Amino acid sequence: MPAPDPASFRAAMAGLPTGVTIVSASGPEGPAGATANAVCSLSIEPMLMLACLDRGSRTLLAVQAADSFGISVLHAGQEPIARTFATKAPVAEKWSGVAWSERDGIPAIDDALIWIACDLRDVISAGDHVIVTGEVRALEAREGDPLVFHGGEYQPLQ
């Protein structure tokens, strides 16, 4: 079997469907946010969430400065938001085009399927990413179709 390389690793993992979220925080320069699919629930007691953020992510800096972060799980109609927040556009520009509001002291995407506000707990170095865990302090969820990322593309759940 050939040794795996980063390209084959990336291609293989594209086969794992995920939901799509915006991880957000209120940083010293205002709201920050990034599209992230490396996000999951981690523990029930206590209630913990986990997100993996690239070392170069401006949102990571904001999360660490704010000591808190939010997770907005996008619905199938919010693909344009996912595209916007996956860019390195000036941070203020990302937020100017979307409906958002501050909830629990954290910028949140309006109309998301799930909103989770977390107090930052652990910051763990892991390769070219940093794992952040957060204690859930507010939660809101509603029914609806999630936005899914699979095969390198955004898709509705089929």
Ligand SMILES: Cc1cc2nc3c(=O)[nH]c(=O)nc-3n(C[C@H](O)[C@H](O)[C@H](O)COP(=O)(O)O)c2cc1C
């Ligand atoms: C579908 C999708 C999922 C992504 N998931 C993550 C992720 O889990 N963690 C991460 O750091 N970046 C992820 N990214 C890349 C970031 O969204 C991108 O680097 C963004 O520009 C970071 O913005 P920031 O520097 O303002 O934080 C993802 C991008 C896409 C398109």
